[in-house]
Amino acid sequence: MAADFKNDLIAMLPRLRRFARSLTRSVTDADDLVQESCLRALSRSDQWDPAQPLDRWMFRIVRNTWISEVRKRSVRIGQGLVPADETHELTSSETGEDAALEKDLLQQIMDLPEELSALLLAVSVEGYSYAEAAALFDIPLGTVMSRIHRARKLLSLRMSETTGADT
Amino acid sequence: MSWQPEELSAYLDGELPPERAREIESALERNPELQAELESLMAVDAAAGRAFAAMLEEPVPASLAATVRNAAPGRPGNDPGPPVVRRWIAAACTALALLAGGVGGHLLTTDKGALQVAAGSGWLEDIADYHRVYSTQVRHLVEVPADEAEHIQTWLTATVGAEIVIPDLADLGLSFEGARLLVAAGEPVAQLVFTDAQGRVVALCAIQSDAPRDGFGRQQIDDFELVSWGGDAANFVVVGDAGRQDLQKIAEAAAQRT
Numbered sequence: 001m002a003a004d005f006k007n008d009l010i011a012m013l014p015r016l017r018r019f020a021r022s023l024t025r026s027v028t029d030a031d032d033l034v035q036e037s038c039l040r041a042l043s044r045s046d047q048w049d050p051a052q053p054l055d056r057w058m059f060r061i062v063r064n065t066w067i068s069e070v071r072k073r074s075v076r077i078g079q080g081l082v083p084a085d086e087t088h089e090l091t092s093s094e095t096g097e098d099a100a101l102e103k104d105l106l107q108q109i110m111d112l113p114e115e116l117s118a119l120l121l122a123v124s125v126e127g128y129s130y131a132e133a134a135a136l137f138d139i140p141l142g143t144v145m146s147r148i149h150r151a152r153k154l155l156s157l158r159m160s161e162t163t164g165a166d167t
Numbered sequence: 168m169s170w171q172p173e174e175l176s177a178y179l180d181g182e183l184p185p186e187r188a189r190e191i192e193s194a195l196e197r198n199p200e201l202q203a204e205l206e207s208l209m210a211v212d213a214a215a216g217r218a219f220a221a222m223l224e225e226p227v228p229a230s231l232a233a234t235v236r237n238a239a240p241g242r243p244g245n246d247p248g249p250p251v252v253r254r255w256i257a258a259a260c261t262a263l264a265l266l267a268g269g270v271g272g273h274l275l276t277t278d279k280g281a282l283q284v285a286a287g288s289g290w291l292e293d294i295a296d297y298h299r300v301y302s303t304q305v306r307h308l309v310e311v312p313a314d315e316a317e318h319i320q321t322w323l324t325a326t327v328g329a330e331i332v333i334p335d336l337a338d339l340g341l342s343f344e345g346a347r348l349l350v351a352a353g354e355p356v357a358q359l360v361f362t363d364a365q366g367r368v369v370a371l372c373a374i375q376s377d378a379p380r381d382g383f384g385r386q387q388i389d390d391f392e393l394v395s396w397g398g399d400a401a402n403f404v405v406v407g408d409a410g411r412q413d414l415q416k417i418a419e420a421a422a423q424r425t
Contacts, residue, residue, distance in 0.1 A: 018222040106218040149173035155211045
């Protein structure tokens with residue numbers, strides 16, 4: 001059981017890293033987050049109900065671990081998440097000269113306001129229903145619907161701007 | 168009819184009640200602007216899907232996989248039995264001693280019960296981790312593709328410090344896909360990658376050794392079986408899924424042809 005559980009976790013690492021990166025928007029932070037989440041999962045593997053998909057359970061742990069880390073950081077630096085509903089522009093995760101560089105779509109996704117990229121990943125790629133995404137991100141179902149639409153609209157706008165700039 | 172903009176996303180995601188979905192479909196048929204809006208959302212999903220899919224092909228740091236593998240699992244009921252982790256570390260360390268040559272070279276036998284712990288960092292553990300990560304890759308299975316076979320042999324021979332020859336294993340159902348340079352336990356390792364008709368990956372790895380081992384040894388690390396032997400100034404190991412029955416045969420063929 002323990003070996004199988006670990007093997008399943010290791011096989012899942014690419015997807016966990018992707019989800020973690022959509023939350024942290026940093027490769028280094030994402031790997032730290034995945035590691036911490038896996039250690040948490042292993043320490044409480046007896047709490048996992050094999051009747052439920054392990055990946056969903058792990059995504060929940062990754063997201064909860066991230067939120068607790070964000071709270072710690074916000075205490076340290078005196079700021080927290082910018083609510084996605086209050087943000088209407090892409091924010092940049094890069095600084096200085098990098099910000100001036102042309103960004104590819106993945107970077108644009110990562111530049112979406114807090115958690116919109118993770119929500120887009122969960123719904124569009126990982127196949128979460130709105131109800132499941134609402135549970136994962138602790139937001140109302142209606143908010144899932146408005147945020148997923150906002151994510152798509154922001155990216156659509158940026159894609160058309162990029163296409164326009166290229167021609 | 169009127170609609171909220173986000174209902175179009177909800178329609179795309181199959182989240183609208185059937186009646187409302189039919190109303191949207193009806194509006195889409197009559198309204199080219201709305202249709203274009205839906206198509207732009209679909210284009211975003213398609214592009215985002217490709218970008219997210221590409222992320223899965225990024226190599227997972229071996230240290231991350233190793234941390235998960237080495238972590239002590241929660242042990243409900245404080246089961247005092249020997250941790251699984253220690254058993255495979257023992258196997259990996261023993262294999263290391265074998266593959267690196269020297270005094271540990273005689274510790275391993277093919278009797279699974281006779282595995283003993285030897286000193287050293289588990290490079291075989293690294294090989295198993297690499298195999299776990301890379302064997303799931305499709306587009307990026309190898310670093311240098313098979314059509315550069317001559318370059319692979321020159322490059323890996325120079326880098327590893329032992330002659331690397333790509334064996335023809337077609338008669339065993341294996342086709343050569345290409346190669347990677349790995350680093351295991353701080354030493355360069357040549358990894359020649361083969362696939363069988365089912366797409367399962369078998370890798371032949373080689374590391375330079377001044378005292379190559381005698382004979383063949385077999386061991387299992389988690390889901391993988393490893394068959395090792397010594398050659399000219401190098402130790403070799405073939406790694407593949409534990410379930411397959413032909414690894415010994417593959418190893419013996421590779422030993423003759425390298």
